[in-house]
Amino acid sequence: MIEEPSALLSEVVKPPVPPKINDGDYGDEGNLYENLLELKKMSANDAEAKSRSVFVMRHGERIDFTFGTWTPYCFDESGQYTRKDLNMPKKLPYRSEGATGYLKDSPVTNVGILQATLIGESFKENNVEIEYAYSSPSFRCIQTCDGFLRGLGKRDQIKIRIEPGLFEWTVWYSEGVPNWMTKEELIQGGYNIDETYKPFVEEKELKESKENCEQFHLRSAFITRSALSAHSTGNFLLVGHSATLDTCSHELVGNKSKSASDMIKLIQKIPYCGLIEITNNSGEWKIVEPPCQPITHSNNQRFDYKLFLE
Secondary structure: OOOOOHHHHHOOOOOOOOOOOOEEEEEOOOOOOHHHHHHHEEEEOOOOOOOEEEEEEEOOOEHHHHOOOHHHHOOOOOOOEEEOOOOOOOOOOOOOOHHHHHOOOEEOOOOHHHHHHHHHHHHHHHHHOOEEEOOOOOHHHHHHHHHHHHHHHOOOOEEEEEOOHHOOOOOHOOOOOOOOOOOHHHHHOOOOOOOOOOOOOHHHHHHHHHOOHHHHOOOHHHHHHHHHEEEEOOOEEEEEEOOHHOOOOOOOOOOOOOOOOHHHHHHOOOOOOEEEEEEEEOOOOEOOOOOOOOOOOOOOOOOOHHHHHH
């Protein structure tokens, strides 16, 4: 472990801008979700007659975008974790790949947990019910979903359904999709995971795909429609990434898939724990004002007491 975390003290950290991708760079002309999506839309017509809402939320503040290079300073040679800032978690659950796993699959900060918890508390204060919760397999999304359910007061009642289909655009992972924590590791770490849930998109299927932007939108739309088909009544939450707010809602409200360049412009405007509500009234889905206020806060740079020794 590096004793003086210079990166934590002096590194100027900015969230990376996604690489420029042309719409036709990846994927074939066809899409395996396109026909399945049409079937889901047909089967969902009766269920859509009932008034309910789908909530889509981005994960909370992530450690790597906040602190930059962090794992070499927080893990020693034996793999033991020690936090180097009060905005880092006191401890991290065991995962088979240790620090390498966390490097590729970042946790959220304590502020990230607070963001999610505050939104859950706001839902509770406004008497908004959630019956089901789905999360991307990214650890930051699972932590965000857990924090939301804790704030809602339903952490023990609602199990988190890990859905690989909610993962972000795979083209951004040139070295391959991360090896996520297993359900067993998550449960051992204290998370209330639905062990019996069979995902709509299998992890293996996602890792083997090379999708273009339109196919990413179709995959996400398929997840939303599949969840609607699985539950004839009740509101549910989808926790994913910045693009998830668009890709999981666009088809439902009748919008076209965005180009890669337009999507990248949009996601840079979506803050941590950004939330949208899509509501069905009389068979028509619309994006409406969510039941909670947004969370706004300033950046708080890392303090160095040595300033007063000069």
